[in-house]
Amino acid sequence: MTFSTDIALALPELILAGGALLLLVIGAYAQRATGPLMIAAIATLAAAAWAAAVGPIGRGFAGGLVADQASAFAKVAIYAASAVCIPLGQKWFERRAMRTFEFPILILLAALGMGMMASAGDLISLYVGVELHSLALYVLAAMHRDNAKASEAGLKYFVLGALSSGLLLYGASLIYGFAGSTHFDQIALAAQDGAGVGVLFGLVFLICGLAFKVSAAPFHMWTPDVYEGAPTPVVAFFAGAPKLAAMVLFARVLAEGFGGAVEQWRQVLVIVALLSIFVGAFAGLAQRNLKRLWAYSSIANVGYAVLALAAGTEEGVQAMLVFMVLYMVDVIGFFACLSALSRADRPMETMDDMAGLVRERRGLALAMTVFSLSALGLPPLAGFFAKFYVFKAAIGVGDPMLTVAAVLGLVGSVVAAFYYLRLIKVMWFDEAPGQTDPLPGEARVIAYGAALFSFPLVIGALIFLDPLAAAAAAAFGLG
Numbered sequence: 001m002t003f004s005t006d007i008a009l010a011l012p013e014l015i016l017a018g019g020a021l022l023l024l025v026i027g028a029y030a031q032r033a034t035g036p037l038m039i040a041a042i043a044t045l046a047a048a049a050w051a052a053a054v055g056p057i058g059r060g061f062a063g064g065l066v067a068d069q070a071s072a073f074a075k076v077a078i079y080a081a082s083a084v085c086i087p088l089g090q091k092w093f094e095r096r097a098m099r100t101f102e103f104p105i106l107i108l109l110a111a112l113g114m115g116m117m118a119s120a121g122d123l124i125s126l127y128v129g130v131e132l133h134s135l136a137l138y139v140l141a142a143m144h145r146d147n148a149k150a151s152e153a154g155l156k157y158f159v160l161g162a163l164s165s166g167l168l169l170y171g172a173s174l175i176y177g178f179a180g181s182t183h184f185d186q187i188a189l190a191a192q193d194g195a196g197v198g199v200l201f202g203l204v205f206l207i208c209g210l211a212f213k214v215s216a217a218p219f220h221m222w223t224p225d226v227y228e229g230a231p232t233p234v235v236a237f238f239a240g241a242p243k244l245a246a247m248v249l250f251a252r253v254l255a256e257g258f259g260g261a262v263e264q265w266r267q268v269l270v271i272v273a274l275l276s277i278f279v280g281a282f283a284g285l286a287q288r289n290l291k292r293l294w295a296y297s298s299i300a301n302v303g304y305a306v307l308a309l310a311a312g313t314e315e316g317v318q319a320m321l322v323f324m325v326l327y328m329v330d331v332i333g334f335f336a337c338l339s340a341l342s343r344a345d346r347p348m349e350t351m352d353d354m355a356g357l358v359r360e361r362r363g364l365a366l367a368m369t370v371f372s373l374s375a376l377g378l379p380p381l382a383g384f385f386a387k388f389y390v391f392k393a394a395i396g397v398g399d400p401m402l403t404v405a406a407v408l409g410l411v412g413s414v415v416a417a418f419y420y421l422r423l424i425k426v427m428w429f430d431e432a433p434g435q436t437d438p439l440p441g442e443a444r445v446i447a448y449g450a451a452l453f454s455f456p457l458v459i460g461a462l463i464f465l466d467p468l469a470a471a472a473a474a475a476f477g478l479g
Contacts, residue, residue: 006060009067012048012075013115019044020108027101034101038090041104042083045111049079052115059121063183066121066252073472074118074248077325081241082111084332087442089233092339093143095440100143107237110136114245120252123172123182129249130168130213133242134161140237141230153229160222164212171205174198175257184257192260203258207268210253213246216306217275220299224287227295232347235291236335239298240328247305247324251317254309255476262312262478269310270405276303277412284419288351290338293419294331297375300416301327307409308390311397317473319389322465326386326458327375333450334371337364340443343436351423356432361439365427367451372420374454377413382458387413 007014019041027037052067052075059066086104093100113133120126138161142154176182178198179190191199212219227235254265280300287293305327308319341348341357341364348354358365374383394406453461 005056005058006065008056009058009060010065011055012052012079013112013119015044015048015051016108016112016115019047020105020112023105023108024102027105031101032099034090034094034099037101038086038104041086041108044108045079045083045086048111048115049076052076052079061125063121063185064125065116066119068475069468070248070252070472070475071115071119073321073468074244075115077328078114078118078241078245079111081244081328081332082107082114082237084446085233085237085240088236088336088339088446089231091440091442092231092233096144098144103140103143106136106140106143109133110140110237110242114241117245117249118252120249122184123176126249126253127165127168127172130209130246131165133245134165134213137238137242140234141226143234144231147229147231149229150231151229153226156229157222157226160212164209164219166209167205167212168209171202171207171209174202174205176202178202184253187257188259191258200261200264203261203265204268206253207250207265207272210246210250211272211306214243214250214302214306215295215299216272216302217279217299220276220279223299224292224295227291227298228289232291232335232339232349236332236339239294239331239335243298243302243305244324244328247302247309247320250306251309251320251476254312255317255478259478266310266312266399267401269306270401273303273307273310274405274408274412276300276306277409278415281412281415284416287419290349290351290354290423293351293423294334297416297419298331300412301375303412304387304390304409307402307405308393310405311393311402312478313393313397314470314473314476314478315396316393317476317478318466318469319393321469321472322389322462323386325465325469326382326454329450329453330371330374330382333447333454334368334375336443336446336450337368337371340364340439340447341436343434345437348436351426352433354423354427355430357427357436360432360436364439364444364447367447368427369424370451370454372423376417376420380455380459382454385458385462 052072110133113129116129138158141157142151144150179187215223277300280296284293284296305320305323308316374381377383377387391406394402
């Protein structure tokens, strides 16, 4: 590989890095030009997505960076979600008289880290990508500096993030020590007939660190507090793109580095998946704050994605990719609704605040109903297709453990149905406590667009999404 080839493979990352640095310099001298900065950041993400979609395929920088169908699929989805969240957040801060020119720049830096996670070819690039996107997310969580809860959310996320980084590094060092390499293809040779005790210990620590990043139980402790305290548009970003990036990284590590030890890591993933599903389902029952409720909902939904990955097959990876993309649209749409709603300049974030919403804001109430029923998995909404892919992949392996896990996952969906239906009941049948404030245009457009995608556009989207996800899954080389 020549240096020019390496540069071509890393072009999406170079576009994002160069764009972020340039916008940072411009913003430092023109802090009030938030509109042009926002547009420039969206254009930078669009250029990076185009470069990822049409760029060359191969491995660069001595195997540390991988450009394949899987990374292209993930990057386009991640950059698109990031671009949607920029106007949602920027306008939200401006309505609160906070001209934060740094917001779109931090989104670019987070997207840069997530792109590196999707293209990681060894343990070093894995860690660099995880830390780059995490550092940007810590700052984003605490962006609302005058809000004590936001500062608390940023601090909690940072402290617990440091713990997960320690787990990642310890696991990576054990794997390097026993496998003799940091590259996934070389690690695969050491684990081709099953992972030895030392490598297996390292893999467990690595899985624990990555489980923190996707907020899977029992490493979910940061999620409810951070979701509740962080600004609502930032939570929309948190709940979508970073989870997709971490799940793609999860799949790459397991498939390319430990494809010969499927039977060993499958057991760990099934335990993590079931814990996540039931923690998210049962803990969500007691929540009245909608941001905390959807934090537990995200924990449960990550459990379904991990269950698909536990299948250890191309069909399982395909199911995980389809699930995460469809879930990402729903969760961004739901938090766009929350960011749009306020009463007397006070955010509407609790179950009681939503009482009688259908009589005041029929469009948003319908959109939130769609997102709730989709998260529940009701046909023919997007969430139904997402869970169908997951259960089909898990049962298709023929492993009794995965079949039982799929049945238990279905039980978890039934339990979680209670809090989704309770929200719908409150919006449609309870009395409204007062008049809502005028709706901001950008949040309303994003919410309505996501609701239309959830149904009926998802049926047409799956025609294109299914083969793209299949091609991406094939790039990992699982059987």
